[in-house]
Amino acid sequence: MGVLAHQGEELLIPALIVALVLLGPMIKHRFARSDEAPGAHDPGVCAYCGSSVADADERCAECGFRVRR
Amino acid sequence: MTLAGILAHGLGGRVDLPVPRWMFVFGAGTALVVSFVALAALWREPRFEGRAERRGRPSAIQRVLTNRALEWTIRLLSLGFFVVVTIASFLPLAPTETIGPVVVFIWFWVGLAFAQAFLGNWWATLSPFDTLGRLLGFDESERGPTRPYPKAWGMWPAAMLLFGFVWLELADPFADRPGTLGYAIVGYTLITLGGMAIYGRRAWVEHGEAFAVYLGLFARMSLLTRDRDGLVVPRPPLGGLATLRPRPGLLALILVALGSTTFDGFSRSSWWDDWTGTLTGVPETLAETAGLLGTILLVAGLYAIAMLVAGWITGEGWHVPAVRFAHSLVPIAFAYVVAHYFSFLLIEGQIGIARLSDPFDRGWNLFGTADRLVDLTLLSATTIWYVQVVAIVAGHIGGVILAHDRAIAVYPPGVALRTQYALLGVMIVFTATGLLILSG
Numbered sequence: 001m002g003v004l005a006h007q008g009e010e011l012l013i014p015a016l017i018v019a020l021v022l023l024g025p026m027i028k029h030r031f032a033r034s035d036e037a038p039g040a041h042d043p044g045v046c047a048y049c050g051s052s053v054a055d056a057d058e059r060c061a062e063c064g065f066r067v068r069r
Numbered sequence: 070m071t072l073a074g075i076l077a078h079g080l081g082g083r084v085d086l087p088v089p090r091w092m093f094v095f096g097a098g099t100a101l102v103v104s105f106v107a108l109a110a111l112w113r114e115p116r117f118e119g120r121a122e123r124r125g126r127p128s129a130i131q132r133v134l135t136n137r138a139l140e141w142t143i144r145l146l147s148l149g150f151f152v153v154v155t156i157a158s159f160l161p162l163a164p165t166e167t168i169g170p171v172v173v174f175i176w177f178w179v180g181l182a183f184a185q186a187f188l189g190n191w192w193a194t195l196s197p198f199d200t201l202g203r204l205l206g207f208d209e210s211e212r213g214p215t216r217p218y219p220k221a222w223g224m225w226p227a228a229m230l231l232f233g234f235v236w237l238e239l240a241d242p243f244a245d246r247p248g249t250l251g252y253a254i255v256g257y258t259l260i261t262l263g264g265m266a267i268y269g270r271r272a273w274v275e276h277g278e279a280f281a282v283y284l285g286l287f288a289r290m291s292l293l294t295r296d297r298d299g300l301v302v303p304r305p306p307l308g309g310l311a312t313l314r315p316r317p318g319l320l321a322l323i324l325v326a327l328g329s330t331t332f333d334g335f336s337r338s339s340w341w342d343d344w345t346g347t348l349t350g351v352p353e354t355l356a357e358t359a360g361l362l363g364t365i366l367l368v369a370g371l372y373a374i375a376m377l378v379a380g381w382i383t384g385e386g387w388h389v390p391a392v393r394f395a396h397s398l399v400p401i402a403f404a405y406v407v408a409h410y411f412s413f414l415l416i417e418g419q420i421g422i423a424r425l426s427d428p429f430d431r432g433w434n435l436f437g438t439a440d441r442l443v444d445l446t447l448l449s450a451t452t453i454w455y456v457q458v459v460a461i462v463a464g465h466i467g468g469v470i471l472a473h474d475r476a477i478a479v480y481p482p483g484v485a486l487r488t489q490y491a492l493l494g495v496m497i498v499f500t501a502t503g504l505l506i507l508s509g
Contacts, residue, residue: 030487030490031378031381031382031487031490032382033381033382033384034382034383034384034481034483034484034487047385047389048315048389048392048393049314049315059220059221060220061220063220063223063314063315063316063317064219064220064221064222064223064316064317065223065315065317065392066221
């Protein structure tokens with residue numbers, strides 16, 4: 001059993017390397033910044049609740065979150 | 070020894086399981102992944118977000134449920150019981166000898182959480198603070214314009230007061246001074262009435278009354294709610310959480326709830342006992358405080374990492390998605406309440422039945438239950454473990470569903486799923502950790 005377990009460990013490392021090489025680009029793509037996402041929000045809309053905010057407002061009048069840094 | 074500890078928190082006993090515990094952890098993680106994949110394939114349109122409000126129809130049952138005389142009878146009975154519990158909480162006796170700590174830490178803190186999650190917002194009627202606010206004329210409509218509640222404060226007052234309560238419960242700095250709970254209740258009542266007096270009853274209940282906000286979150290999971298006319302109407306389970314409005318401090322409050330329950334479980338494990346078992350007095354309180362704060366920050370940190378990844382994908386930063394998906398943590402917080410405290414409610418909660426007949430330990434037997442003994446055979450250790458596993462898995466699946474529903478409502482189809490990967494990872498970590506703590 002011990003020998004088999006040891007051989008298992010030796011197989012595991014190459015298998016992991018192969019998996020990373022094959023899956024790496026896919027993982028990278030999955031966590032890449034999206035072009036479709038809202039991204040930089042419309043400055044006239046609160047990103048938290050979607051209410052309209054005036055240029056002069058530091059905080060959203062509806063939800064109270066800070067909308068200007 | 071915490072108050073909960075004094076109340077003989079939790080049950081021991083041999084657990085007979087068909088497979089090792091680590092298999093439950095593995096199975097729970099797998100269930101989450103399978104749920105996530107199934108949601109991605111089958112749940113393509115938002116079902117909770119933007120759902121039309123259902124309206125009730127007048128009927129005989131509705132007339133009873135909306136009867137003002139009945140409502141005020143319940144309010145005044147609850148207020149009277151609150152006065153009894155407060156007086157009992159001042160008595161310098163062991164926690165199980167009066168009705169005070171049993172009602173506060175078991176019936177109210179745990180029992181009401183269950184009632185809220187399954188049956189709706191009972192606290193809105195039972196709350197003695199709300200009733201006092203109404204009786205004292207702190208309603209916005211009665212006293213004309215009040216000082217406007219600062220929007221920037223959001224729910225931070227409720228979050229801080231909730232932390233104060235869990236600190237009192239878990240770090241228990243006054244363990245050697247029975248009767249301190251009474252001062253805490255009066256102090257909290259004064260803060261609440263002060264908040265209502267300055268900002269109006271409704272504004273304070275929605276933002277500053279810690280228990281109204283905390284228990285109100287669980288009520289949003291229930292199948293029952295009231296429409297704008299006050300009529301009771303059904304809704305899908307968890308559906309009310311999708312209508313939770315974002316507020317500063319709301320996420321902090323949810324993380325306090327989640328982290329404190331996690332720490333309560335951890336502080337009863339053999340690992341924590343190995344570290345702090347020899348401490349007493351102030352060092353013990355400091356260790357418990359550090360453990361409580363550390364656990365809340367750890368939970369917050371893991372969630373923030375998941376939101377950092379989501380925010381990186383959407384280009385929004387971490388904070389906007391963290392607020393956006395905060396509601397998905399509520400079923401998990403409730404699952405932890407079930408997993409950690411349901412045996413506490415059913416077993417130790419029985420002490421309260423005896424104390425009802427003799428609330429001040431004066432030798433009374435008002436309802437004939439003073440000599441009632443606790444039935445320890447009500448639950449076996451194996452039953453408790455199965456309930457814990459089901460609760461933890463169901464709570465996390467509920468969280469995954471809510472987050473998925475919001476993601477597909479807010480983000481384009483190609484992006485929504487990708488924002489959820491890291492959150493799924495964190496939920497698997499929460500699930501595994503939760504089960505390991507419960508079995509440790």
